[in-house]
Amino acid sequence: MNLFNFIKGRVSIVDVVSEYATLKKAGLYLKGVCPFHHEKTPSFTVSPHKEIFYCFGCHSGGDVIAFIAKAEQCTQLEAAQHLVERYQLTLPEELLKYDHDAQAVRNDDRKRYWQLCQLVALWCHEQLKKNTQPRNYLEKRKFNQVTIEHFKLGYFPNSPQALKELIELIRQHHFFVQDLIQANIVSENKGHYFSPFADRIIFPIKDAMGRYSAFGGRIYRPDDERPKYYNSKENPYFNKGSFLFGFDAAKKQIQQQNAVFLVEGYLDCLAMVQHQFVNTVATLGTACTTEQLKLLSRYAQQVYVLYDGDQAGKQAMLRFTQLCWHVNLELAIVELPTGEDPDSFLQKGGNLTDLVTQASDIFVFFIDSTAKGFANKTLHEKMEVIRELLEIIAKIDDPLKKDILLQQVAKRCDIPFTVLVNECNRHSPQTATIKLQEQVPSPPATQVLKEVPLLEKKLFSVIINNMNLLKNEDEEYLIEYTSPPIRDLLLKLRTTKDEYETIDFSLFFEQLSPDEKVLMSQLLLECYEYEGPENLDYLLSQFQKKNWKSFVTDTKIKLNRAKQENNVQSIQKILTQFQELKQKLVSRGLI
Ligand SMILES: [Zn+2]
Structure with missing residues (x-):
């Protein structure tokens, strides 16, 4: 027996898959809508007695370990590790003695890192309860206790005594100060320890599987002159471009509603969830990446982007037109009134549901923003605008969508449709075909x-x-x-x-x-x-x-x-x- 067999003997593929897809009995098998590609008619099949799955749409298949590896975008060994943790399997001594995979799973350094982050997160959460000032700040920003608990918000006190307590606590769990320093939670200067998170409200960041992996820290005193946010530095277990704040808690809802709200900051995410938009995630203070969109595309087809209603927010939203080729997602832009972000808008009692129903397709938004004030531009500027628009539209695979958008451009810019179609066809048709091929890989098997x-x-x-x-x-x-x-x-x-x-x-x-x-x-x-x-x-x-x-x-x-x-x-x-x-x-x- 090896590690994989051991796991498969103890974990039911039906249980595991059911966390990602809704399965219905179909004879001896179970069928459901595939969690890996978008479809309406279920072609995802699971055999409970063979413990295998296969999707007749995207041709993914294999055993429970292959399933997790695909669902969580990790290696087979990481998938095995995940299952061991998720189902709290105890690896038998016999297996640990001879199986390298089993040893790797048990002695994995990442596990210790996650454990350390969890200790710190929960300790900060306790500290928030004891410290009225940061708590008052959250209260003033109208965040209630349920939200604070849901996100396990915390506070990192600014006192040597508190730091001592934390170090004592981790020691009880066989960690050393060195571990805290390595995890960038504590720094050392001439024998003195301090934390870059000190006197900040703490937002614990979990990975897609709900393991504490990093922290965001925000100042809350009006006279605090440090940068507003301090985030954990990247390390082998934490990479900002692939994490989404709130994702682990929201993923079920995202899947059920087949839609996700994407916001820019922790507080926006908190406000959204508090106002029942539970399928919300936030990027970690950096621009959204293809990797993040790919992660979302595995759970939902529709993404609503809610960024600040200012110039920077608009620019960030326009960037999405460049990203969405790589993913099978429908992006829509929810436009907030100028000067508002999701948090301020909701806390003022704004009606977000209305704005969501008026959300515009990313390309329509793109045309509107780019062609704004077109009539008053110089000839040179006009040509630039048209070129910019056509370059993006030329990349769209769907000919119908392409036509509709070109018609809009024609109307907006008062240029004959046929001229635009001809121009558009001249714009990199090859890149469009290459992209199309990239999206539909045919597995050799x-x-x-x-x-x-x-x-x-x-x-x-x-x-x-x-x-x-x-x-x-x-x-x-x-x-x-x-x-x-x-x-x-x-x-x-x-x-x-x-x-x-x-x-x-x-x-x-x-x-x-x-x-x-x-x-x-x-x-x-x-x-x-x-x-x-x-x-x-x-x-x-x-x-x-x-x-x-x-x-x-x-x-x-x-x-x-x-x-x-x-x-x-x-x-x-x-x-x-x-x-x-x-x-x-x-x-x-x-x-
Ligand atoms: Zn599929």
Whole structure:
């Protein structure tokens, strides 16, 4: 047994997948809308007894570990680690002794980092309860207790005594000051310890799986002249461009509503959630990245961007037109009144729902903003504007959307539509096609499987479901006559059988490469109605009937060769095989 088998034996794929997708029973299987690509008709299938999944839309597939690796965009080992933590599995000593993966999972430094961050976060949360000034500040900003608890807001006191307490606390959990320094929570100067977070309100930042990973600290005293925010520095476990504040708590809602609100700051996020816009996340004081949008695209199709209603906010929103090619998302801009941010707007009692219904598509917003005051621009400026607009619109894959937007530009700028279409076509049509190809990658495994005749797939499915029923001579025959992907799997099955005394599906599955695992999941979920042992004989005969002509030709060649070599034993064997198969097929009226 290895780590992966150990996990799979204790974690149900249905439980795990259900955290990401809603599954409904469909015969022996479960089906749901795929969490990895956008679709309306469910093509995501899970087999509870084989513990595998396959999506007929985006062709992802594999076991529970492959599922987590894909869902959380991590390696197989990280996925294993996640499952061990999530389901609180205790790894047996035996496994830890011999399995490198198991050792890595147990001794992972990241785990200690997360643990340390959690200790600090919860300690700061306690400190907030004891310190009235920062609490009053939050109260003045109208954040209630529920919100403070929801985000586990905290306060980092500015006293040597408090720092001593924190150091004492972490020591009890076998951490040292050095760990705090390494995590950039504490700094040292000539033997004195201090924290860059001191006297700041603390916003703990969790990763997508809810592990405390970093902190944001905000000043709250009006006379505090330090920068408004101090964020944890990036480290191997924390990278600003891939984290979203509030994501772990919001992800279920984001998935359910198929929509997410994206704001710029911690306080905006707090205000949104407090006002029941629970599917809200915030970037961490930096511009939104493709990585963040990709993360969101796995959970929702619609993103509402709510940035400050000032010039900088507008500029930031325009940047999204450059980002959204890379992701399968619909972006809409919610425009706030000038001078407002989501927090100030909501706390004043503004009606955000109205603004959301009036949200404009990112491209419409882009045209409106870029072409503003077009009539009064100089010729040179006008040409610049048109060029800028066409460059973006030319990249859009959907021809209908392209047309609609060009019509809008035509109207806004008073230029004939046909002129714009011609100009647009001249603008980098190649880049558009390249982008299109990037978006629809065809996994090699699926490509390969397309070429395989259905009969072979069915036959293979029965064999995998009844591994011990297959006779050696039939196996030989199949290895000779099936197409490459099936043949490779059968060869692997034979080696596995030789290697182990008893063999079952999960043991065999573990021997496969990641690509083969996807292939296997697809095969099995595509042909699940042929699982029963009673089908083996029937499908095998059908396959033999189909290949009868080649078999006859091959037999002749083999026979000739054996005769030349004067190999009597071989001649006898070839003849017997031929006679037996012929008899079988004739008796069934197949030839
Ligand atoms: Zn899919």
